[in-house]
Amino acid sequence: ARRISNITWLTDTSMTLLHFINCMALAYAPYFITYRFSGLSEYSAFWRCVKAGGAYFVTQLCKMLVLATFFPVMEVDEDNITMTAESAHCMVDLIDLLGIYIVLTKVMGRGEMKVLTAAIGWGTAELLATRVLPLWFGARGVEFNWKYIQSGLDSNISLVTFLLCLKKKFYVAC
Numbered sequence: 001a002r003r004i005s006n007i008t009w010l011t012d013t014s015m016t017l018l019h020f021i022n023c024m025a026l027a028y029a030p031y032f033i034t035y036r037f038s039g040l041s042e043y044s045a046f047w048r049c050v051k052a053g054g055a056y057f058v059t060q061l062c063k064m065l066v067l068a069t070f071f072p073v074m075e076v077d078e079d080n081i082t083m084t085a086e087s088a089h090c091m092v093d094l095i096d097l098l099g100i101y102i103v104l105t106k107v108m109g110r111g112e113m114k115v116l117t118a119a120i121g122w123g124t125a126e127l128l129a130t131r132v133l134p135l136w137f138g139a140r141g142v143e144f145n146w147k148y149i150q151s152g153l154d155s156n157i158s159l160v161t162f163l164l165c166l167k168k169k170f171y172v173a174c
Contacts, residue, residue, distance in 0.1 A: 019148070023135050026152030030159055031124050038116050045109070045117045052103045052121025053128075059099030060129065066092055100166060115166045123162040127155050 035041060035049070071089060103118045131151055138148055 020135065023148040023152050026149060027127060027131055027135065027155040030156050031120060031127065034116070034159065035120050040113065040116055040120065043109070043113055045113065048107055048109065048117045049121035049124065052107060052118045053125030055099055055103045056122050056125035057129070059095055062099075063092055063095050066095065104166065115163070119159070119162040119166045122166070123155075123159045126158060126162075131155055 035045075040046075040049070067089070071085075071092075100118070100122065103122065104114065107114050107117050109117055134151060135148055138145065
């Protein structure tokens with residue numbers, strides 16, 4: 001009876017490990033494939049992508065500082081939500097657009113490579129900041145849950161969103 005319990009423990013552990021690997025591959029493989037087969041690896045754009053990712057983290061830090069400084073936390077009932085406070089909170093998201101604009105103007109490269117470098121760097125940093133820990137702690141759990149696969153698919157949609165947004169910003173900036 002002890003041997004059977006050890007086998008089921010190994011099976012449960014390997015299944016959760018496979019689920020975790022599946023979710024991580026679903027989240028990160030499109031970024032790697034895009035980087036590898038778009039020609040960025042031939043232009044040695046890895047450190048440019050890292051700089052774009054660093055700009056993402058600086059932008060998020062600025063957003064947190066602005067939110068913490070100018071928008072204190074108030075206990076608000078659902079009936080007492082003011083439109084001006086919520087619109088001011090949404091205006092803080094314009095810092096992301098400013099960060100993307102700075103990345104597009106500072107990254108070296110030609111047109112399409114500049115957009116790809118900024119999009120992959122920004123998107124990978126966003127993926128690292130928002131999805132690594134939930135996947136690490138959740139997808140390795142005992143029970144299978146679809147929300148981690150959905151998170152991996154959502155990261156693919158984010159990559160396409162960043163590519164389209166940066167392409168639009170690039171043509172507006174030029």
